[in-house]
Every structure is written in C-alpha cells, then in structure tokens.
C-alpha cells in the first residue's frame with residue numbers, strides 16, 4: 318500500500334520533469350533538425366522536429382567555409398571570438414575583483430552611490446551606448462581593432478561583475494580580515510592570501526557570465542568590425558541568413574557550432590557554480 | 602615580559618551613539634582581567650580598542666609606558682582570539698598556525714619549528730594537516746589560541762572564546778585556559794557575559810553596564826562588596842536578594858525584616874542586600890516565611906520563600922538563575938533541601954555582618 322503510493326509519487330515527479338525537459342528541448346531539437354536538413358526551408362516542417370532527409374552538408378559548409386582568398390574563415394573567426402571573450406573576461410575580472418574588494422571592505426565617501434550608479438549603468442540598452450563608445454574608441458585609435466572590442470566587452474561586464482563579486486566578499490566574515498591584520502598582513506596579503514581563495518566559486522561564476530556575454534554579443538561587434546577576418550562568430554552567423562531565400566539550415570548549423578564552447582565551459586564550471594549558489598547557506 | 606595596561610578616560614562614539622564613556626582603570630602586569638556585562642554593554646568594543654581594530658574617540662590606552670592610541674594593530678603586540686575563532690577556512694591547521702610568521706617573512710625552518718612547539722603545547726600534533734571544517738569546536742578553539750601564541754604577543758585578548766562550546770567542554774577549557782595564562786604570565790583581557798566564567802577565571806573583574814564601568818575589583822570584592830545595585834544583581838548565582846525598606850540610626854526596617862547595619866545616617870528609602878547564604882533558615886529564626894519553591898542543586902540547595910509584608914527589588918539585569926520574583930532566596934546545605942515541603946512554614950534570620958545597603962534612588966552602596 319505504502320510502497321504503491323511511493324511509486325506513484327516518483328512517477329508523478331518524473332512526468333513533470335519530462336514535460337518540462339521537453340518544453341526546454343523542443344526549440345533546440347528544431348535547430349538540430351534544421352541543421353541536418355539539406356534545404357533548410359522552414360515551410361516543409363511538420364510539428365515534430367524530425368528531419369525528412371539527413372545530411373551534414375550545412376555543418377561542413379559552415380565549418381569549412383573559405384573566403385574569396387581561400388582562407389579558412391570559420392577558424393579565424395572562432396579564434397577571434399575566443400580571444401576577444403577570453404581577454405575581455407580576464408581584463409574585466411581584474412578590475413571587478415579589486416573594485417569589489419574595495420566596495421566590500423573599505424568605507425569611503427560615495428560608496429553606496431557608486432554601487433547604485435553601476436547598477437543604473439546596466440539599465441541602458443547596448444545600442445544607446447554604441448555611438449558614444451565608437452567615438453571614444455575612434456579617438457583612441459582603436460576603432461575596428463580586436464583590442465578595442467576587448468575594451469568594450471571588459472568595461473560593459475565590469476559593473477555587473479562587481480555587484481556579483483561584492484556579494485561573495487560580503488559573506489566572508491570580517492573577523493578573518495581583522496585577524497589577518499593583527500597578524501601583520503597588509504591589505505594586499507589579505508586580498509590575495511585570504512579573500513581571493515575564498516571567493517573562488519564567485520570568480521568562476523562571474524567569469525562564465527563575462528565570457529558568455531562577450532561571446533554572444535552581436536550588436537557592438539557588427540557595428541564596430543568591418544574586416545571579415547576580424548569578425549566574431551555572431552556577426553558571421555547573422556550574415557549567413559541574408560538574401561531573399563535564406564538558408565536556415567546553414568544558420569542552424571552555425572548556431573550549434575557556436576554553442577559548443579559555451580557548453581564545454583558550463584561543463585567544467587558546473588561544480589563551482591553549484592558551490593557558488595549555495596555559498597553562505599552553511600557557515601564554517 | 603608582561604606589561605600593565607592603563608585605560609585613561611577612554612571613550613568611544615559611533616556618530617551620536619556613545620558606546621563607552623570615561624573608562625578609567627589599570628591592570629597589573631600578567632593579570633587576567635575579565636570584562637563582564639550584559640549584551641551590548643561595550644565589552645567587545647573596549648577589547649577592539651586595545652587591539653587597534655577601532656580608534657578611540659577620547660582618552661588614552663597605554664601598555665606599560667607606551668601610548669597605544671596611534672600604533673597600528675600589528676605593532677601593538679596584542680594577540681586576539683575571536684569569538685568566531687576566525688580560522689582561515691582554506692588553510693590547514695599547520696598553515697593557519699604559520700600564517701603570522703609567514704606574513705612576517707620568517708624563514709620556513711623557523712616557521713616549522715615554532716608551529717611544532719605550539720602544536721605540542723596545545724596537543725594539536727595529530728590535527729596539523731586538517732582543514733578547520735574537519736575539527737570539533739574545542740579543537741578549532743585550540744587552533745585559534747595556537748595562532749595567537751605563535752606570534753608571542755605581550756597582551757592577549759579573548760572575546761567570548763567559550764561561547765560556542767557546550768557546557769562540559771566549556772568548564773574543561775576554562776581550566777586549561779587559566780592554567781595556560783598562568784604559565785605564560787602575560788597580561789590577558791578576557792571578555793564574557795557569563796559571570797560564572799568571570800568569577801572562576803579572573804584576577805580582576807571589570808563590570809560594564811551601558812558603556813560605563815560599574816566596578817573594578819577582585820572576584821571576592823565584587824561578590825562581597827558590590828559598589829552598586831547593578832553589580833550586586835549581576836554577580837552571583839542566584840542573585841543577591843534586595844529588600845526594600847528604610848534606614849533609621851543604624852537599623853534597617855523593611856516589613857518584618859530588621860537588621861543592624863554599619864550606617865549611622867537615616868535614609869528614607871534603601872535596599873538591603875543579602876546573599877542567599879546570608880539568609881539562615883533555622884527553627885529559632887525571627888522572621889516567618891512560607892516555602893514556595895525548592896531547588897536541590899547538589900552541595901547546596903535553595904529555598905524560595907514568601908515573606909508577608911516585604912517588597913523585593915528585582916530590577917536590573919541579572920545573569921544565571923533569577924530567583925522567583927517576589928520570593929526571597931535562601932541557601933541551605935544540600936541534603937537538607939530534601940527535608941522541606943512546599944507550603945510549609947519556616948523561620949529565618951539574616952546574618953547581620955554580611956549585609957550591604959544601597960541607596961534605593963541612586964543604586965549606590967552606602968554601607
């Protein structure tokens with residue numbers, strides 16, 4: 318009797334999870350279906366994401382595309398994307414970490430106002446800041462360069478990163494800093510030896526956020542870059558569906574390829590993320 | 602070398618909030634001084650002023666003849682054990698112990714030797730490679746003390762070091778700590794809000810209430826000659842009985858209770874202070890009372906007595922077991938406590954030479 322009810326409960330839970338998973342996976346499966354269908358037309362689709370024909374043509378077209386001069390354009394752009402996102406993440410994190418430490422641990426005038434201003438700066442859509450940013454970078458002689466794009470991404474991710482990291486610094490008891498100070502440690506030692514190791518889960522999560530937002534960013538990149546060899550992948554992806562008869566198959570294939578690095582990164586920081594989300598829940 | 606600590610008119614404010622005012626006392630070198638008082642009275646703040654984690658608003662703190670006011674924390678020679686222990690969670694016990702030396706750029710060989718020495722002293726040897734989270738409360742506490750010892754400070758500060766431990770461990774570590782302090786012979790400031798801890802450990806007790814020092818003295822002085830009503834009620838378990846009444850030419854009168862006291866003047870309203878052990882229950886006693894509660898606690902027992910026509914002062918914060926309101930607490934020898942029945946009528950006397958008198962208005966002791 319009791320046993321039977323337990324099974325019913327388990328079955329119920331699984332049913333709910335199955336439906337939820339299906340709802341999440343449905344659009345993804347559609348992308349997969351489009352990617353492996355040779356024509357890539359949306360019109361011939363049924364309700365179910367099952368391909369009529371199967372071909373890897375789109376995938377190989379996207380990956381082994383060559384430009385006018387025969388350069389392996391996909392690999393060059395993948396390199397650009399990884400380089401830009403990686404560099405932006407590192408630069409952004411360096412700024413955000415030291416700022417978050419300061420905001421969390423030191424009292425100074427306009428501290429609260431500073432935190433709020435950073436929050437407000439997040440509320441403007443990217444297009445609003447695009448034009449002034451472009452002027453700025455032009456003045457600096459960085460227009461159209463990879464370094465310029467890194468700078469844009471690093472600075473746009475900094476405010477949010479500071480907020481996130483400050484939260485991680487805040488839950489570390491002040492006793493630790495004070496104890497270390499009594500032991501003779503400088504602010505730099507406290508930061509590097511005591512606090513940094515303790516906010517590591519937060520660093521992982523923040524890095525992931527910065528990396529992904531840079532890696533997926535399209536608007537700035539499309540306005541800012543004018544040389545095909547400097548393109549990041551989202552720009553190429555958008556251009557693959559131009560024209561009157563868009564090949565959605567190529568687009569879908571590109572999307573799949575683009576998401577592979579993100580999936581890989583998630584896979585590796587997953588454990589840290591869970592740790593990070595439960596940080597502060599249990600003390601000691 | 603141990604140093605004396607001098608507090609000279611020390612005050613601390615946070616904006617408008619006055620946390621400490623005119624704290625003024627000195628300690629002898631090598632003493633264990635306990636700061637005691639109810640929660641929020643400024644104990645931690647005073648200790649943090651000594652350690653240099655807060656800055657003074659007024660006054661001077663000196664260690665020996667050195668003024669500490671503007672000395673940075675790490676140069677004061679003050680070691681502190683935090684209530685939370687403040688162990689670095691990502692470092693092993695060994696690394697925790699070595700941290701102060703690492704910061705001072707002491708050579709690895711010396712570091713290892715010092716850590717061994719301290720680990721030996723506190724029996725931490727088998728735990729050296731564990732992380733703090735793999736230790737019990739008592740073990741963490743020993744590591745925290747060890748990290749303080751490694752630095753060889755001149756002054757030790759302990760902020761409620763036992764409050765996270767269970768009762769059995771607390772009394773055990775209390776004894777160990779006291780022995781360790783004797784052995785080191787360093788001036789130690791020890792914060793607690795547990796007056797039993799204060800009584801058992803202190804060479805000198807400082808009672809704080811709302812940021813003001815109420816009394817500084819040995820446990821015995823505080824127990825027998827409290828300066829005011831607050832100290833009288835705060836020190837001692839169960840707390841001192843305070844009987845309201847009037848004073849006329851050396852005689853106290855409060856309802857049926859009469860007592861000869863050493864104050865010659867006449868005061869309208871006073872409080873007569875009598876410890877439970879100075880309320881002697883015996884068949885020939887002059888005052889009659891009814892037993893309302895019996896607490897046999899082992900070597901002693903307590904009777905809670907209802908006395909017709911008296912009024913007791915139960916105000917001010919107390920710690921430990923509070924006598925039942927309106928009832929006079931008397932102590933009797935342990936096995937005798939079982940001989941009484943609730944509702945029974947008994948007789949008692951007060952031991953005159955042990956009684957103290959407080960002014961009911963100001964709360965100060967006048968005799």
Ligand SMILES: Nc1ncnc2c1ncn2[C@@H]1O[C@H](COP(=O)(O)OP(=O)(O)OP(=O)(O)O)[C@@H](O)[C@H]1O
Nearest residue numbers: 615618620638639640641642643644645646647794
């Ligand atoms: N940074 C601060 N700003 C304002 N008020 C403060 C600050 N720190 C402490 N206080 C106040 O100072 C008073 C004394 O605090 P303190 O921590 O010294 O009390 P305590 O005697 O150690 O109490 P407890 O036994 O609860 O630890 C408290 O009323 C507290 O609210």
Ligand SMILES: [Mg+2]
Nearest residue numbers: 644645646760
């Ligand atoms: Mg405190």
